[in-house]
Amino acid sequence: MEDKLASLEQALSQDINALGLSKPVSLQDLTAALHLKDQAATTDQSLSEFLQRAPATLIIRTYRASEQDSTETDALVGAVMTLAKRVQCPRLATLEVELRRALVPADFPIVAAHSSLAGAQPKLALVEFGGRYYQPGASPPEVLNRWEVCEDLARQLAERSLETEKGKYAHLSREAILEQYLQRLFRTGWGADEEMKWVVHRTAAMLKWPVPKEAQFTPQ
Known part of the structure; x- marks a missing residue:
């Protein structure tokens, strides 16, 4: 040591x-x-x-x-x-x-948006922060904001999952419960699919539940 x-x-x-x-x-x-x-x-x-x-x-x-x-x-x-x-x-x-x-977890997915400036020769529109340039969606403030949203969502989902495990989803396995919520998240439009997978992955970690197969993702 x-x-x-x-x-x-x-x-x-x-x-x-x-x-x-x-x-x-x-x-x-x-x-x-x-x-x-x-x-x-x-x-x-x-x-x-x-x-x-x-x-x-x-x-x-x-x-x-x-x-x-x-x-x-x-x-x-x-x-x-x-x-x-x-x-x-x-x-x-x-x-x-x-x-x-x-301090954002290393496995949090960074979903960069591809944006370009109009013109005869389109150029990539970059975001400036602290003297450096980033793809839209990848600057420190944007990544931090998305992580805070997803972390809060994961905490809410953890509470909700514990409630439904004893209620309407009592007949389902824990993995199946999280799978149900993942499919709902995909339909909400609250974020990119990779972000929603991370939310469910994070929820599973909080609850110490198994991670649904569809929530698996490759950290960037």
Whole structure:
């Protein structure tokens, strides 16, 4: 376990060094600062530079380096944003969304919409966010919004499934109950089919029920 932790810390330190910060900062000092502990060993300029340059995933990994667990999203994001405001990080306008997007489950399907601009030579219409360009539907705010909708839907479906298991669907297996709801979701138009499959897959995980075959999907 200690060897694994040391290996993770070494990889983190290498990623931090690769940012090319004007003044080297240790992993321990960065982690302490992100947890809003004593920051005497790290200047505000160094912290601001780290928050400006580091990918959201690296900020999250650095925050979690001292505990190696799944810190509650709101606590993690709140601490990082508090620090970002204190050191006046230029990335303030987009950082919270970037962090929350990075915490979206890796298996959540990203359904990009293909949009083009009219003209003699049609061009792909891209969405700009934080200085980067994305296909419509794939930008951090859009993905985050779709995940929040689907996560909420999965929680509602979990409650509903428990109720119907004791009621009108009492004669069905748990897998069949979720299959019934999946077919309904396909017909609602609330999202892409892959998203609706993810919703049922997530519901099954919440309830510890078997996943219907039709809800199986390949994570992107």
